[in-house]
Amino acid sequence: MQLTENQQYSIQGIDPAELINQYGSPLYVYDGSTIRRKVSELQHAFSGINMKIKYACKANTNLSVLRLMREIGVELDVVSPGELEMGKLAGYEANQITFTPSGVPFHEVKAAIEDGAIVNVDSIPLLEWFGQEYGSSKPCLIRIKPNVAAGGNAKIMTAHADSKFGISVLLLDEILEVVKKYDIKIIGLHQHTGSDIKDAEPFLKVADILFETAKHFPDLEIIDLGGGFKVSYMPGDSITDMELLGRTISERFKTFCQEYGRELQLWFEPGKFLVSESGLLLATTTVVKEDPARNFVHIDSGLNHLIRPMMYGSYHHILNLSNPEGELKTYNVVGYICETDTFASDRELPQVRKGDILGFLNAGAYGFSMSSNYNARLRPAEVLVDNGQAKLVRRRETLEDLLKTQTDL
Structure with missing residues (x-):
């Protein structure tokens, strides 16, 4: 993934908005070239010895x-x-x-x-x-x-x-x-x-x-x-x-x-070292709430899709992919779960409007693998971009997926 001089974010030349249009929101996107680069970094650092990499796959x-x-x-x-x-x-x-x-x-x-x-x-x-x-x-x-x-x-x-x-x-x-x-x-x-x-x-x-x-x-x-x-x-x-x-x-x-x-x-x-930077969680702004104490950006995702901020207090950099050159404003970015699920507090972002697509970086590790169906919410699709091609590697869940293990329907 790369951020070009005009602040337009792309994944091997593919506009994330195109992926949202094709596969829906929210959406996990993984960049295969980043995974290859991280593996190469580790191999190069230990090139002088007999070293083996064992991917801790709980990350993804x-x-x-x-x-x-x-x-x-x-x-x-x-x-x-x-x-x-x-x-x-x-x-x-x-x-x-x-x-x-x-x-x-x-x-x-x-x-x-x-x-x-x-x-x-x-x-x-x-x-x-x-x-x-x-x-x-x-x-x-x-x-x-x-x-x-x-x-x-x-x-x-x-x-x-x-x-x-x-x-x-x-x-x-x-x-x-x-x-x-x-x-x-x-x-x-x-x-x-x-x-x-x-x-x-x-x-x-x-x-x-x-x-x-x-x-x-x-x-x-x-x-x-x-x-x-x-x-x-x-x-x-x-x-x-x-x-x-x-x-x-x-x-x-x-x-x-x-x-x-x-x-x-x-x-x-x-685990995280190899896949974290490859991942982008795309989500769409549903409501911008201007409150006397805080400006809130609500999105169509929550801790059910990225629990790390609430579980570990972890930082995920957020991009406004729809309005990257907008006037900077301060927001609390929050999810749609009926629970406190704050992605970021007092975060400075280019002005966010309803419908804007936000990108959460470092979502390649412990995003989907820690996700849940809390609030009977569906988990997003996953897309892998490799060699310049985007491929759906997990479809979006349906209500039928949530119900299929229940026995008293």
Whole structure:
């Protein structure tokens, strides 16, 4: 996507208004070229080592997005049986998929293993069960909690001491005892620190903890440092310096491999980093309400389509695509849900009029995947623009879709 000098926004040369006319409002639009660029950035940053990208597909599970990832050599990290099945439908072999559960029923883990996926064990009880069930006949990774707090928001920090994720590094002796008891084949250690991390220092800190822990596991093939790279949400926003991160982590990893005695593979599991910037949520202004306290812009969407501002207090840059050069005014941009669903407060926008199309940037991650039918509202269609062509990749829901699982009609 690009913003040209005359402030006209286009997606590979396609006017968003044309997409609204064709597919309706609201509408999710994904730019395939942006996804390709983000993958290339990560590959380039770590070009000097044996690195693999595992897309954390909880960010966006549209099958066309998954197929695009597969096409450009990205494998998958999934967190549920549903995501695993979507990966297979998108053409992935099960052995290209890592299953990283979080306290799930063990039958889900068994199904993933029997499918051929590699499981990332996140608790001592699961490790004990795995050993009893498979011994040394199946490999697995262990998710280590390094007890490091980092990330842009407390709700998206996943490696601190109070986090539910992973096995505390302080329990290393207990981990080793279970591994030895059942002769479990541990081929990798994993950690995920959190999201929106812009500096290399937290990655280096957790990497050192993982490298030190790895010395106790002689058969490792993989070190998995998760994801969490920061993306740009607002003009001038700082992001993860991928060149610096790639250089510093690569140097540290090469040193570790020399000390370990052989070359291992370094994995990363970015989700939002790969797809967030590709996404645009288009919505149409329904009412402009000039109130003594605030000017409100109401749109035909709400937290049921983009919950991140209400859930995380996240910022999404908003464009008035219909009147980009209008006089700047200050608005609260709000949704149509019977609940407080504010997208932006005191946001300066070119004058907004009824019928104007607004574009919400960074809607490629956790937009549709966190959407709901709250207030019996329908979810929008999804369009992927790739190689200059717009393709409908999910149709708009209908009332029949909402009713088809109910049994007393």
